[in-house]
Amino acid sequence: MLIIARLTFKEALRKKILVAAIILSVLFLTVYGVGLHYATNTIEQQTAQGVGRGMDNGSIAGADIMVESSKKLLILLGLYFSSSIVSLLAILSSVGVVSSEIENGIIHAMMAKPIRRRDIILGKFGGYAAMLSVYSALLFLSVLLLNYFIAGAALGNVPLLIALFIIQPLVFLAVTLAGSTAFSTLANGIAAFTLYIASAVGGMLEQIGAMLSNDMLVNTGIVTSLLMPADAIYRMIASLVTNVPGGSINAMFFGPFGAMSAPSTAMVVYAIFYLVGFVGLASSMFSRKDIG
Amino acid sequence: MVIETHDLTKLYGEKVGCEKICLSVGEGQIFGFLGPNGAGKSTFVKMLVGLIKPTSGTAKLLGAPLGDVAARRRLGFLPENFRYQDWLSGRELLYYHAALAFIPRHERESRIDEVLRMVKLSAAADGKIKTYSKGMQQRVGIAAALISDPDLLFLDEPTSALDPIGRLEVREIITSLRDRGKAVFLNSHLLSELEMICDSVAIIKGGRVVEEGTLTELLKGRVEVEVTASQLNGSIERVIDGLGRVLANNGSYLLVELDSEDMIPTLATRIIEAGGKLYNLSRKKRTLEELFLGAVKGGEA
Ligand SMILES: Nc1ncnc2c1ncn2[C@@H]1O[C@H](COP(=O)(O)OP(=O)(O)OP(=O)(O)O)[C@@H](O)[C@H]1O
Numbered sequence: 168m169l170i171i172a173r174l175t176f177k178e179a180l181r182k183k184i185l186v187a188a189i190i191l192s193v194l195f196l197t198v199y200g201v202g203l204h205y206a207t208n209t210i211e212q213q214t215a216q217g218v219g220r221g222m223d224n225g226s227i228a229g230a231d232i233m234v235e236s237s238k239k240l241l242i243l244l245g246l247y248f249s250s251s252i253v254s255l256l257a258i259l260s261s262v263g264v265v266s267s268e269i270e271n272g273i274i275h276a277m278m279a280k281p282i283r284r285r286d287i288i289l290g291k292f293g294g295y296a297a298m299l300s301v302y303s304a305l306l307f308l309s310v311l312l313l314n315y316f317i318a319g320a321a322l323g324n325v326p327l328l329i330a331l332f333i334i335q336p337l338v339f340l341a342v343t344l345a346g347s348t349a350f351s352t353l354a355n356g357i358a359a360f361t362l363y364i365a366s367a368v369g370g371m372l373e374q375i376g377a378m379l380s381n382d383m384l385v386n387t388g389i390v391t392s393l394l395m396p397a398d399a400i401y402r403m404i405a406s407l408v409t410n411v412p413g414g415s416i417n418a419m420f421f422g423p424f425g426a427m428s429a430p431s432t433a434m435v436v437y438a439i440f441y442l443v444g445f446v447g448l449a450s451s452m453f454s455r456k457d458i459g
Numbered sequence: 460m461v462i463e464t465h466d467l468t469k470l471y472g473e474k475v476g477c478e479k480i481c482l483s484v485g486e487g488q489i490f491g492f493l494g495p496n497g498a499g500k501s502t503f504v505k506m507l508v509g510l511i512k513p514t515s516g517t518a519k520l521l522g523a524p525l526g527d528v529a530a531r532r533r534l535g536f537l538p539e540n541f542r543y544q545d546w547l548s549g550r551e552l553l554y555y556h557a558a559l560a561f562i563p564r565h566e567r568e569s570r571i572d573e574v575l576r577m578v579k580l581s582a583a584a585d586g587k588i589k590t591y592s593k594g595m596q597q598r599v600g601i602a603a604a605l606i607s608d609p610d611l612l613f614l615d616e617p618t619s620a621l622d623p624i625g626r627l628e629v630r631e632i633i634t635s636l637r638d639r640g641k642a643v644f645l646n647s648h649l650l651s652e653l654e655m656i657c658d659s660v661a662i663i664k665g666g667r668v669v670e671e672g673t674l675t676e677l678l679k680g681r682v683e684v685e686v687t688a689s690q691l692n693g694s695i696e697r698v699i700d701g702l703g704r705v706l707a708n709n710g711s712y713l714l715v716e717l718d719s720e721d722m723i724p725t726l727a728t729r730i731i732e733a734g735g736k737l738y739n740l741s742r743k744k745r746t747l748e749e750l751f752l753g754a755v756k757g758g759e760a
């Protein structure tokens with residue numbers, strides 16, 4: 168199994184989609200860094216002007232909250248789009264992980280080796296999971312570092328946040344892997360991408376619903392989170408980022424990027440079960456599959 | 460027996476892949492499996508190596524039931540449509556195959572060098588597989604199949620892309636395996652090749668085995684003799700009468716089919732008695748091609 172993981176990891180590293188993701192990420196981080204720079208300047212100028220004009224203490228406290236919130240919003244923006252990048256990377260890189268190898272016959276010689284089919288699936292999951300985890304952690308840290316050095320904003324509990332952040336692409340990986348044991352590469356790609364869109368839109372609708380106190384929208388979001396819990400994990404991160412103890416930031420401020428309707432910890436547990444479940448499904452479907 | 464199948468059947472929906480195949484292959488045997496395109500040869504091999512599941516029937520490989528993972532350590536397989544991770548070099552690919560076959564770490568290097576030498580690929584071993592020619596890719600596939608020094612080797616058309624020298628080399632590899640007591644199961648269309656090396660063959664048509672046995676047995680078959688004789692008085696028919704029939708008659712050259720082996724001396728005596736001068740009387744061996752065509756023709760499946 169480890170040897171399959173190694174082979175798969177090596178394979179994952181040479182995918183063109185990874186190069187595309189790296190270019191996209193660098194581009195994103197550049198634009199984000201520049202944006203962060205100007206946004207921070209503006210925020211600081213306004214605060215300085217406000218203080219200069221002789222605000223009373225209450226207004227100063229209000230302005231502080233404003234500054235704090237704006238910085239958090241900038242972090243959330245960075246994390247939201249980074250999540251999208253790693254999720255899409257997960258889908259696009261693993262979309263043909265099993266199907267394309269069956270289609271082109273690479274897997275044939277492998278099947279006669281003394282390894283269980285389950286181990287082939289676990290190895291493939293492991294290989295891609297390793298690549299995605301490293302990539303996600305680096306991207307996450309890049310966003311945090313940009314915020315730290317440009318905006319002077321820091322976050323606590325980074326290891327937990329990274330762990331949660333990594334779960335997102337892994338959840339997509341598990342679904343795509345299962346899909347690729349059952350469908351053709353193309354069909355699987357379409358299905359996984361649709362799931363991604365549904366999850367993203369559902370997540371936003373849920374936040375908007377929470378702001379408008381519209382249960383219908385909130386429920387839509389909950390249903391999509393059950394179908395694809397990645398977005399719920401993002402909300403979990405968002406709520407950890409924005410809800411500092413003793414803070415008084417209004418969650419409404421962050422709009423669709425925030426966690427007005429915050430998921431419970433049960434959602435994280437669900438996501439993990441979901442992930443394990445789909446890897447198990449992939450393994451059992453692959454074990455029963457006729458190859459060639 | 461290294462392979463024993465009993466009523467092994469694979470249906471693709473309504474379509475027959477292969478049907479009720481009962482075969483056994485012993486240790487140290489080269490077994491040739493032949494049949495027209497779409498007869499079910501690859502289907503049969505894919506079932507045995509575990510790519511596809513039989514619809515019904517049972518089989519044992521190396522004494523273990525189908526799907527036994529441990530038994531696969533002693534198995535080698537070259538697929539029909541061989542494709543490999545072509546971004547790897549030949550050596551890297553073999554390294555992965557060695558690791559997947561549980562060859563101990565310290566033996567891998569030397570084993571890889573050994574199989575590379577066997578398939579004459581040592582010089583190209585460090586080039587990427589995608590730069591290999593088709594024949595070189597097939598060679599690396601054969602090397603991958605040989606990596607664990609298997610007791611049972613399945614080769615699905617192993618020489619389809621090879622040049623004549625490559626074919627000869629593969630034949631030599633196969634016979635040297637047999638000499639070491641290994642069994643080789645060979646799918647091929649190249650009848651003359653099979654005829655050179657196989658101990659036993661089975662011919663499959665439309666998913667069913669239509670002919671099976673050791674090569675010597677099968678090729679014995681009908682008794683055909685070539686006769687060159689002159690000054691035969693009277694008609695040949697009289698000479699042959701009761702022994703068999705004339706298949707060809709070019710004056711002094713005759714091709715005769717006899718009803719049994721015992722009639723060969725009788726034929727000679729009759730020719731002499733009829734005053735003929737006998738220059739040649741030789742038993743014609745059937746070729747595998749004739750056997751194959753005979754078995755496969757007669758109503759397209
Ligand atoms: N995946 C599949 N789905 C449906 N039918 C299949 C499939 N694979 C093979 N068949 C059918 O099973 C039959 C046997 O095919 P198989 O590949 O075993 O033939 P073969 O003897 O190896 O032929 P060839 O000499 O062309 O390699 C054919 O009729 C083929 O159409």
Ligand SMILES: [Mg+2]
Binds near residue numbers: 500501539615
């Ligand atoms: Mg075939």
